[in-house]
Amino acid sequence: xxxxxxxxxxxxxxxxxxxxxxxxxxxxxxxxxxxxxxxxxxxxxxxxxxxxxxxxxxxxxxxxxxxxxxxxxxxxxxxxxxxxxxxxxxxxxxxxxxxxxxxxxxxxxxxxxxxxxxxxxxxxxxxxxxxxxxxxxxxxxxxxxxxxxxxxxxxxxxxx
Amino acid sequence: xxxxxxxxxxxxxxxxxxxxxxxxxxxxxxxxxxxxxxxxxxxxxxxxxxxxxxxxxxxxxxxxxxxxxxxxxxxxxxxxxxxxxxxxxxxxxxxxxxxxxxxxxxxxxxxxxxxxxxxxxxxxxxxxxxxxxxxxxxxx
Numbered sequence: 001x002x003x004x005x006x007x008x009x010x011x012x013x014x015x016x017x018x019x020x021x022x023x024x025x026x027x028x029x030x031x032x033x034x035x036x037x038x039x040x041x042x043x044x045x046x047x048x049x050x051x052x053x054x055x056x057x058x059x060x061x062x063x064x065x066x067x068x069x070x071x072x073x074x075x076x077x078x079x080x081x082x083x084x085x086x087x088x089x090x091x092x093x094x095x096x097x098x099x100x101x102x103x104x105x106x107x108x109x110x111x112x113x114x115x116x117x118x119x120x121x122x123x124x125x126x127x128x129x130x131x132x133x134x135x136x137x138x139x140x141x142x143x144x145x146x147x148x149x150x151x152x153x154x155x156x157x158x159x160x
Numbered sequence: 161x162x163x164x165x166x167x168x169x170x171x172x173x174x175x176x177x178x179x180x181x182x183x184x185x186x187x188x189x190x191x192x193x194x195x196x197x198x199x200x201x202x203x204x205x206x207x208x209x210x211x212x213x214x215x216x217x218x219x220x221x222x223x224x225x226x227x228x229x230x231x232x233x234x235x236x237x238x239x240x241x242x243x244x245x246x247x248x249x250x251x252x253x254x255x256x257x258x259x260x261x262x263x264x265x266x267x268x269x270x271x272x273x274x275x276x277x278x279x280x281x282x283x284x285x286x287x288x289x290x291x292x293x294x295x296x297x298x299x300x
Binding site for chain 1: 162178179186189190192193194195196197198199202203205206208209210211212213219220221222224225226228229231232233236237238240241242243244245246247250
């Protein structure tokens with residue numbers, strides 16, 4: 001966790017919007033975006049999730065020279081260790097002060113929040129962990145607050 | 161294209177089909193854009209044989225992103241002040257998702273008209289995969 005500073009870039013916004021199937025020109029067409037209410041390209045509401053790209057230690061990205069737990073010769077590249085991804089996403093909340101724009105340089109500071117447990121029929125004991133991230137722009141002004149809740153399960157979620 | 165408080169009432173709804181027959185490739189596309197390469201989303205061999213799931217499944221944040229598209233198409237660009245969801249069921253390759261927003265309240269805060277919305281995204285079996293709320297700025 002800690003602080004991560006990263007640039008908001010137009011190409012990245014375009015790729016992110018494509019991935020969620022959003023063809024709105026405000027995310028990829030500078031001319032059309034200029035004429036829109038937004039006055040230029042802006043990022044879609046969940047774009048800040050891509051801060052993961054800029055976290056040097058992000059554990060869900062393969063890194064050169066390190067073993068990766070996804071499949072290769074075998075079903076997992078890390079043998080003899082219980083395969084774990086670190087959990088599932090339970091909740092995500094955003095508060096927006098202003099839209100993110102290409103050219104912004106944001107600093108995200110994440111702090112741990114509450115932790116709680118719950119018993120579930122479908123996946124055993126559930127452990128919930130909250131993380132709160134504040135995003136500030138190049139002027140130090142708060143532009144967005146994100147609150148995520150992750151859950152680790154005792155066993156894979158039963159699909160019955 | 162923004163919503164006007166004068167033309168909106170509690171109970172009004174907007175819905176959209178946000179994805180049809182979700183492909184594994186789109187899930188991988190989201191992994192690349194977001195930076196989350198968790199094999200549970202990108203690697204069928206790992207997910208079935210090592211993790212014990214029936215197949216890869218979508219990132220919760222892909223479903224939230226798809227849901228957000230319905231919201232911004234309705235309320236306009238850069239008009240959300242809040243958007244929050246709970247992931248209530250997993251989303252699988254082949255799923256078709258419909259997202260719906262319902263006006264829960266119209267209010268004013270510091271001279272700004274706002275709409276509070278409840279949000280629900282459901283799959284082809286009518287099972288809810290995302291439930292949430294959002295708040296958007298309205299024109300008078």
